[in-house]
Amino acid sequence: MQKIQNFINGEYIDPIKGNYIDNVDPGTGKVFASIPNSTQEDLEKAVSASQCAFPEWSSMAADKRSRILHKLADLIEDNLEELARMESRDNGKPFWLAKAVDIPRASANFRFYASAIVNFSSEAQVSEGFMVNYTRRAPLGTVGCISPWNLPLYLFSWKIAPALAMGNCVIAKPSELTPMTAYMLGELSKEAGMPAGVLNILHGEGKGIGQAIVEHTATKAISFTGGTATGKIVGATASQQFKKVSLELGGKNPNIVFSDCDLEEAVKTSVKSSFTNQGEICLCGSRILIEDAIYDEFKEKFVKECQKLVVGDPSDDNSNLGALVSESHLQKVDSYVKLAIEEGGRILHGGNRIEKDGFYYEPTVIEGLDENCRTNLEEIFGPVVTLNRFKDENEAIRISNSTRYGLSCTIWTSDLKRAHRVSHAVQSGIIWVNCWLVRDLRTPFGGMKDSGIGREGGNEALRFFSEPQNVCIKL
Numbered sequence: 001m002q003k004i005q006n007f008i009n010g011e012y013i014d015p016i017k018g019n020y021i022d023n024v025d026p027g028t029g030k031v032f033a034s035i036p037n038s039t040q041e042d043l044e045k046a047v048s049a050s051q052c053a054f055p056e057w058s059s060m061a062a063d064k065r066s067r068i069l070h071k072l073a074d075l076i077e078d079n080l081e082e083l084a085r086m087e088s089r090d091n092g093k094p095f096w097l098a099k100a101v102d103i104p105r106a107s108a109n110f111r112f113y114a115s116a117i118v119n120f121s122s123e124a125q126v127s128e129g130f131m132v133n134y135t136r137r138a139p140l141g142t143v144g145c146i147s148p149w150n151l152p153l154y155l156f157s158w159k160i161a162p163a164l165a166m167g168n169c170v171i172a173k174p175s176e177l178t179p180m181t182a183y184m185l186g187e188l189s190k191e192a193g194m195p196a197g198v199l200n201i202l203h204g205e206g207k208g209i210g211q212a213i214v215e216h217t218a219t220k221a222i223s224f225t226g227g228t229a230t231g232k233i234v235g236a237t238a239s240q241q242f243k244k245v246s247l248e249l250g251g252k253n254p255n256i257v258f259s260d261c262d263l264e265e266a267v268k269t270s271v272k273s274s275f276t277n278q279g280e281i282c283l284c285g286s287r288i289l290i291e292d293a294i295y296d297e298f299k300e301k302f303v304k305e306c307q308k309l310v311v312g313d314p315s316d317d318n319s320n321l322g323a324l325v326s327e328s329h330l331q332k333v334d335s336y337v338k339l340a341i342e343e344g345g346r347i348l349h350g351g352n353r354i355e356k357d358g359f360y361y362e363p364t365v366i367e368g369l370d371e372n373c374r375t376n377l378e379e380i381f382g383p384v385v386t387l388n389r390f391k392d393e394n395e396a397i398r399i400s401n402s403t404r405y406g407l408s409c410t411i412w413t414s415d416l417k418r419a420h421r422v423s424h425a426v427q428s429g430i431i432w433v434n435c436w437l438v439r440d441l442r443t444p445f446g447g448m449k450d451s452g453i454g455r456e457g458g459n460e461a462l463r464f465f466s467e468p469q470n471v472c473i474k475l
């Protein structure tokens with residue numbers, strides 16, 4: 001059985017207290033690795049390594065840092081197969097998906113910020129004959145990056161790439177459920193020429209080492225992606241020390257289908273937005289709102305497409321969906337399906353665990369629920385979608401905004417004016433019109449309401465990981 005280590009000061013080392021936790025393969029339900037359950041002692045080592053590394057890394061010319069990050073992006077591409085295989089085994093997602101999306105995107109994250117940092121400029125204001133102001137943007141020092149299990153290397157790199165590009169040193173913690181690709185990244189960062197101590201990767205449980213990273217006075221900013229309940233604790237802890245904090249949290253995203261849409265395209269993409277990655281993407285549309293006039297037609301076509309989906313071994317290229325990440329997550333998903341039935345929902349497809357080793361669940365489609373029932377308000381984060389009717393635009397907007405979340409929304413219509421109107425009325429940080437999950441990394445990424453605070457992406461992330469300092473010179 002594989003035993004992984006922390007990556008501190010450019011070396012793989014055992015956790016000081018020698019505590020480990022099991023890592024389970026969701027595809028088989030069997031333990032396949034053990035991972036450090038790090039403690040304060042490991043964190044102190046990482047903090048001192050990062051502080052020693054900071055002066056050199058932060059004062060290095062941006063184009064030199066950029067070259068190291070480009071090299072890391074290259075190495076991720078060179079190791080695509082192996083990283084994708086490990087990500088699929090760790091998370092339960094199909095190998096083909098990890099290979100086509102997760103790992104290429106991790107490489108793209110490093111490449112994007114490697115380029116962004118050499119194009120980043122700070123602002124200057126000239127009041128002719130009176131004064132010049134310019135804003136210096138300095139890196140913060142040591143920062144903490146904490147990521148979830150659903151898109152392991154993709155989200156891990158989305159945080160650490162801008163932090164490193166800006167000249168910070170990083171202490172990062174991947175989810176204890178999916179540590180393997182973050183573990184592999186340590187070695188690749190060393191091969192790319194990253195100085196020791198710049199990137200430190202600690203493994204372990206959130207309430208232990210995750211909380212310790214947030215509490216430590218040395219971490220000057222915390223970039224966190226995970227559940228809303230955890231985000232509340234992270235935000236409260238970080239604010240005690242006035243740390244900068246960015247929270248990317250849960251969602252209950254509406255997918256609004258108007259009768260004037262391209263129905264074939266709306267159905268095809270809605271199947272993807274409901275079930276890609278077993279529905280374990282924060283941006284998945286979990287409430288499909290359909291205009292009355294096309295409800296029956298959409299439903300028939302949608303269910304027919306869902307019946308074609310294959311749930312199976314993550315290593316099999318024919319599997320559309322793999323396994324859910326853990327037994328406890330599967331139990332949570334199943335409990336919501338049972339709740340939906342109690343709440344009056346009708347199962348149109350799926351609704352059951354698949355009886356084989358591992359954590360497999362059928363893609364599940366439910367209709368007939370009240371817009372305000374728990375199934376329609378709470379995040380399930382699995383392969384479960386509800387179909388709901390609406391009469392007109394106002395009702396669609398009202399239902400869309402009826403949850404505590406505001407992460408993303410998809411709108412299907414061929415009426416351009418309506419697309420703008422509805423986009424502006426829906427309380428979501430990200431709106432897709434006639435598409436889903438299309439991303440330009442320059443754009444701000446993040447949610448409204450309980451879906452989080454702060455934005456990632458583009459220059460937003462470079463600003464987050466730096467401190468502005470205004471310098472005023474009298475002319």
Ligand code: NAD
Pocket residue numbers: 146147148149150151155173174175176204205206207209210211212214225226227228230231233234248249250251281282379381407447451452
């Ligand atoms: P989670 O909140 O349980 O854990 C996320 C990370 O936080 C893990 O690394 C965990 O170990 C750590 N953690 C847990 N308790 C902590 C604490 N007290 N202090 C510091 N760190 C702690 O979330 P999860 O189950 O891993 O991920 C699923 C959730 O993430 C869903 O709600 C999903 O919507 C959300 N998510 C959001 C986005 C986004 O961009 N908005 C993206 C992906 C996932």
